[in-house]
Amino acid sequence: MSSTVGLIGTKLGMTHVFDETGNSVPVTVIQAGPCPIVQIKKPDTDGYSALQVGFSPVPKHRVNKPQQGHFKKAGVHTTRRLVEFRLQSIEGFEVGSELTVGQFEAGQSVNVQGRQIGKGFMGATKRHHFGRGPMSHGSKSHRIPGSIGAGTTPGRVYKGVKMSGRKPNKVTTVKHIEIVKVDAERNLLLVKGSIPGSTGAQVKIVPVKLGGQP
Amino acid sequence: MSQQLLKEITQGQIKTDVPDMSSGDTVAVHAKIVEGGKERVQVFEGIVIKLQGGGISQTVTVRKIFQGVGVERTFLIHSPRVAKFVLKRKGAVRRARIYYFRSRSGKSARIREDRR
Numbered sequence: 001m002s003s004t005v006g007l008i009g010t011k012l013g014m015t016h017v018f019d020e021t022g023n024s025v026p027v028t029v030i031q032a033g034p035c036p037i038v039q040i041k042k043p044d045t046d047g048y049s050a051l052q053v054g055f056s057p058v059p060k061h062r063v064n065k066p067q068q069g070h071f072k073k074a075g076v077h078t079t080r081r082l083v084e085f086r087l088q089s090i091e092g093f094e095v096g097s098e099l100t101v102g103q104f105e106a107g108q109s110v111n112v113q114g115r116q117i118g119k120g121f122m123g124a125t126k127r128h129h130f131g132r133g134p135m136s137h138g139s140k141s142h143r144i145p146g147s148i149g150a151g152t153t154p155g156r157v158y159k160g161v162k163m164s165g166r167k168p169n170k171v172t173t174v175k176h177i178e179i180v181k182v183d184a185e186r187n188l189l190l191v192k193g194s195i196p197g198s199t200g201a202q203v204k205i206v207p208v209k210l211g212g213q214p
Numbered sequence: 215m216s217q218q219l220l221k222e223i224t225q226g227q228i229k230t231d232v233p234d235m236s237s238g239d240t241v242a243v244h245a246k247i248v249e250g251g252k253e254r255v256q257v258f259e260g261i262v263i264k265l266q267g268g269g270i271s272q273t274v275t276v277r278k279i280f281q282g283v284g285v286e287r288t289f290l291i292h293s294p295r296v297a298k299f300v301l302k303r304k305g306a307v308r309r310a311r312i313y314y315f316r317s318r319s320g321k322s323a324r325i326r327e328d329r330r
Contacts, residue, residue: 012216016271018227022246022295029220188223199216 005085006206007032007099008055009189011114013199017180017190027180027190030112032205034098034187035083036076040090049090053099054079055202081202101182101189104207108179114196114203118169128162172196176208224270229292235274237262237312238305238325243276243289244297255297258287261325264311274299277315284316304328 009032016026039052058080060068071078075096104110124130124145133141145164149157174195181190195203235241242259260278263286267273270292277286289296305325315323 013220015220015224015269017224018270018292018294022293024290024293029216029223031216031219183223186219186222188219190223 004207004209005051005087005093005099005103006110006204007101007103007189008035008053008081008083009033009203009205010056011195011197011199011201011203012188014194019180025180026193028193028195030189030191030195030203030205031187032101032189034100036074036079036098037093037095038071038074038076038079038082040093040095041084042090048086049088050084050086051090051093051099052082052084054082056080083204085206100184101187102184104179104182104189104205106179106181109176109208110179110191111173111175111206111208112177112191112195112203113171113173113206114201115169116167116172116196117198119167121164121166123164124162127164127167130162221269227292227294228270231298232291233299233301235262235265235299235301236304237264237310238307238328239301240303240305241274241276242300242302243274243287244300245289246295246297259302260285260287261305261312261315263313263315279319304330 009030012029012031014026014028016024019025033055035053035055037051038054041048041050041052043049054071054076056079057077060078062080063071063078068078119126123143125132125143130145132143133139135142145162148161148163174193177195178192179189180192182188183190189205191205197203233241239262240259241262242257244255244257246253247256258276258278260276263275263277265272265274272291273288274291275286275288277284279285291299304327306328307325
């Protein structure tokens with residue numbers, strides 16, 4: 001749950017740009033918005049306040065009839081996805097208006113949320129970057145994790161010891177990353193560093209709120 | 215589509231006045247360095263060992279012998295920290311990356327001029 005209004009975007013890939021001092025800055029390019037507001041949820045009717053926004057326009061026949069009616073009521077184009085932003089106050093927002101990259105500015109700090117790339121069940125070598133053993137000369141310890149703790153004392157394996165396991169495609173948030181550039185013309189955001197997911201993945205960009213609870 | 219957009223983003227920062235360099239060429243790189251709070255241009259002249267990457271991330275590795283020690287520096291071609299590249303001499307080599315050149319010295323470390 002985020003209590004500030006953000007934006008939904010598509011990760012386009014990574015490159016780098018030069019800043020004013022000539023430093024090379026690695027950036028991830030996100031095509032963000034414009035996201036039409038489809039519904040405003042209010043405490044008296046829905047039990048909570050939120051903005052429901054659409055993302056990724058699709059032809060009308062791509063969504064089912066009840067959904068078509070939902071978009072028609074708001075007077076906006078049909079979209080592939082509907083996402084909510086939970087808010088403290090919904091004042092100043094109007095159904096049918098659009099959220100754009102204009103709300104962000106260069107230098108601002110944001111959180112970016114997306115699904116990380118799932119890799120399935122991985123061994124310790126790949127999952128935690130353990131070194132591997134010798135591959136030949138009679139060695140049998142090719143990709144084994146090695147020791148997982150001491151003997152009689154403590155007599156158990158400590159919790160959190162790095163072992164093999166699954167790397168799921170779960171939702172991950174990268175916190176406090178800087179916006180390097182905002183391209184309002186092409187609806188692009190350039191954020192510093194990497195973000196979860198592969199190219200083409202859907203991500204949620206939310207401004208970092210400063211100073212504790214709102 | 216997305217790759218095209220990435221190219222367009224960096225288009226504005228790509229230099230258009232870079233000479234056509236290749237391995238074996240002698241180039242003078244005018245690099246801006248900050249020294250004691252002041253900025254000045256330092257010229258690094260040597261032989262191009264390799265060109266790597268493309269677009270905005272393209273780099274050039276230049277090698278020279280300084281006080282009897284081989285020195286190699288890699289420059290981002292499109293970096294604003296590099297004022298300019300001056301092509302001094304075209305060299306005729308048969309490889310794209312002349313790593314073998316590192317083990318050469320004296321007479322064997324000569325490169326024939328490319329007169330094409």
